[in-house]
Amino acid sequence: MEILQFDFMRNALLVGLLVSVACGMIGTYVVVKRIVFISGGISHTAYGGIGLGYYLGFNPMLGATLFTIISALGMGLVQQRSSQRQDTVIGVMWAVGMALGIMFVKLSPGYTADLMSYLFGSILTVPERDILFILLLDLLIIATVYRYFEEFKAVAFDEEFARVSGLKVEFYNILLLLLVALTVVVMIRAVGIILVIALLTIPPAIAGEYSRGLKGMMGLSVVLGIIFTTAGLYLSYLFDLPSGATIILVAAAGYILALLMKK
Amino acid sequence: MDKTVIKIENLFVELDGVSVLENVNLTVNEYDFLGIIGPNGGGKTTLLRVLLDLVKPVRGKIRIMGESLEKNRHLLGYVPQYAVFDRNFPISVEEVVMSARLARKQGRRFSHEDYKIAAAALERMEILPLRSRQMGELSGGERQRVLVARALAAQPRILLLDEPTASVDSRFAAGFYELLQELNREMTLILVSHDISAVSTYVKTLACLNRTLFYENSRELSQEMIEKTYHCPVDLIAHGIPHRVLPPHDGVVGS
Numbered sequence: 001m002e003i004l005q006f007d008f009m010r011n012a013l014l015v016g017l018l019v020s021v022a023c024g025m026i027g028t029y030v031v032v033k034r035i036v037f038i039s040g041g042i043s044h045t046a047y048g049g050i051g052l053g054y055y056l057g058f059n060p061m062l063g064a065t066l067f068t069i070i071s072a073l074g075m076g077l078v079q080q081r082s083s084q085r086q087d088t089v090i091g092v093m094w095a096v097g098m099a100l101g102i103m104f105v106k107l108s109p110g111y112t113a114d115l116m117s118y119l120f121g122s123i124l125t126v127p128e129r130d131i132l133f134i135l136l137l138d139l140l141i142i143a144t145v146y147r148y149f150e151e152f153k154a155v156a157f158d159e160e161f162a163r164v165s166g167l168k169v170e171f172y173n174i175l176l177l178l179l180v181a182l183t184v185v186v187m188i189r190a191v192g193i194i195l196v197i198a199l200l201t202i203p204p205a206i207a208g209e210y211s212r213g214l215k216g217m218m219g220l221s222v223v224l225g226i227i228f229t230t231a232g233l234y235l236s237y238l239f240d241l242p243s244g245a246t247i248i249l250v251a252a253a254g255y256i257l258a259l260l261m262k263k
Numbered sequence: 264m265d266k267t268v269i270k271i272e273n274l275f276v277e278l279d280g281v282s283v284l285e286n287v288n289l290t291v292n293e294y295d296f297l298g299i300i301g302p303n304g305g306g307k308t309t310l311l312r313v314l315l316d317l318v319k320p321v322r323g324k325i326r327i328m329g330e331s332l333e334k335n336r337h338l339l340g341y342v343p344q345y346a347v348f349d350r351n352f353p354i355s356v357e358e359v360v361m362s363a364r365l366a367r368k369q370g371r372r373f374s375h376e377d378y379k380i381a382a383a384a385l386e387r388m389e390i391l392p393l394r395s396r397q398m399g400e401l402s403g404g405e406r407q408r409v410l411v412a413r414a415l416a417a418q419p420r421i422l423l424l425d426e427p428t429a430s431v432d433s434r435f436a437a438g439f440y441e442l443l444q445e446l447n448r449e450m451t452l453i454l455v456s457h458d459i460s461a462v463s464t465y466v467k468t469l470a471c472l473n474r475t476l477f478y479e480n481s482r483e484l485s486q487e488m489i490e491k492t493y494h495c496p497v498d499l500i501a502h503g504i505p506h507r508v509l510p511p512h513d514g515v516v517g518s
């Protein structure tokens with residue numbers, strides 16, 4: 001294809017692939033463990049770190065990583081106290097992260113024009129150093145899931161029995177939230193923090209309908225992610241549409257189609 | 264002399280500041296089949312959860328095979344009351360049973376030994392042919408057997424079962440209890456239920472739990488025990504109970 005000759009298009013496809021792998025694997029856990037709301041909270045607090053990056057003048061991606069990791073640890077603590085106010089606390093952390101970001105951005109001296117790309121994604125303009133960073137995070141995510149696959153599965157399926165079997169359930173829950181944090185960072189450049197949660201959950205939600213095992217669900221989620229990001233990317237290039245939103249709408253269309261086919 | 268496998272002394276448990284168990288004392292001997300009955304909310308599930316170290320008592324001493332809970336908790340197998348899991352979770356019967364081997368797993372993968380133990384546990388429960396089925400596709404009775412197989416795969420010395428036949432029909436329950444009686448040759452069983460008639464036919468000893476434990480080291484329930492436990496007239500309770508539950512001289516139950 002002609003458009004493949006452009007460097008930026010090759011990079012965008014690579015980012016789409018990296019994003020699909022991370023969100024297919026971790027999104028599967030998010031969906032089966034029903035931690036969509038916690039994950040939404042983690043992704044939105046990333047904005048605080050992006051603002052901090054602008055304010056202090058370092059790469060906003062590093063700020064986002066710092067903030068998502070801190071919020072993952074915080075959400076992990078909240079998750080362990082099985083209080084009824086769990087969702088309230090998560091909602092508050094979510095909002096505080098966003099508010100901090102807004103403050104930092106307002107206080108920032110420099111030019112903040114590409115802020116929108118962090119909020120809504122811009123898969124066609126990801127700088128090379130960020131692609132390298134995303135690749136690194138992807139490898140970390142894959143290695144951790146590979147090592148602890150059985151443990152994560154048991155804790156997700158029946159937490160109480162996992163505990164009785166002698167597993168350190170708290171450890172795996174927090175480790176998983178940390179992986180969610182890293183996955184969010186991987187996805188920010190492509191779809192933006194506002195839309196992360198959609199791409200994290202739609203492919204596994206579809207895959208779950210057709211899978212008999214967690215591995216298969218992950219694999220199918222990754223493939224669906226690649227299809228959605230590539231199709232979204234192509235459409236956004238063709239019609240000059242915002243790439244993040246196009247990818248999400250393609251994914252949503254896929255979800256609706258899958259639901260109709262299942263009927 | 265029978266060997267003591269569980270000894271509970273002066274156990275007090277509170278949940279959210281409310282007293283749930285008070286001054287529970289219990290001694291269980293090896294190869295016993297103990298049935299613990301009591302009304303809903305009597306604290307039966309809580310007692311099992313304390314034994315499994317899922318709930319910390321306020322006060323009291325627990326010994327498993329003469330050692331602390333921390334040291335010997337792994338000797339206990341657990342079949343929970345409700346299968347709380349999601350029916351849509353993509354997991355096979357074998358995978359569920361294998362999860363009991365996790366704590367003993369070395370490295371990333373299970374060993375051949377682990378798979379053999381899981382297969383033996385499935386065979387024990389007569390559900391080996393179901394090993395590759397999805398959990399969500401099973402009937403209530405089949406699912407219950409998978410949960411017992413999962414507990415067995417941990418190779419426990421003492422098996423705790425919480426209302427295992429609550430959601431299955433009585434025809435299935437009979438076969439299930441017979442399997443338990445076979446298991447009882449190799450391990451100690453503690454079975455919790457709110458249904459006296461179902462349990463009392465199969466167990467060796469009975470205890471009643473309603474906040475505190477009324478325990479008589481025999482299979483026969485005294486009228487006093489039932490009255491204390493259920494706080495209601497024995498006539499009501501005794502109706503429909505197999506006659507051997509109550510002492511033969513007790514006039515309440517006929518043939």
Ligand SMILES: Nc1ncnc2c1ncn2[C@@H]1O[C@H](COP(=O)(O)OP(=O)(O)O)[C@@H](O)[C@H]1O
Binds near residue numbers: 278279283304309
């Ligand atoms: N997590 C909890 N927090 C507070 N109270 C609880 C909790 N779980 C159970 N209870 C209460 O403890 C008592 C005993 O419950 P349980 O052990 O489940 O009884 P059983 O299994 O005999 O029906 C009940 O009154 C119940 O309402």
Ligand SMILES: [Mg+2]
Binds near residue numbers: 304307308309344425
């Ligand atoms: Mg109960």
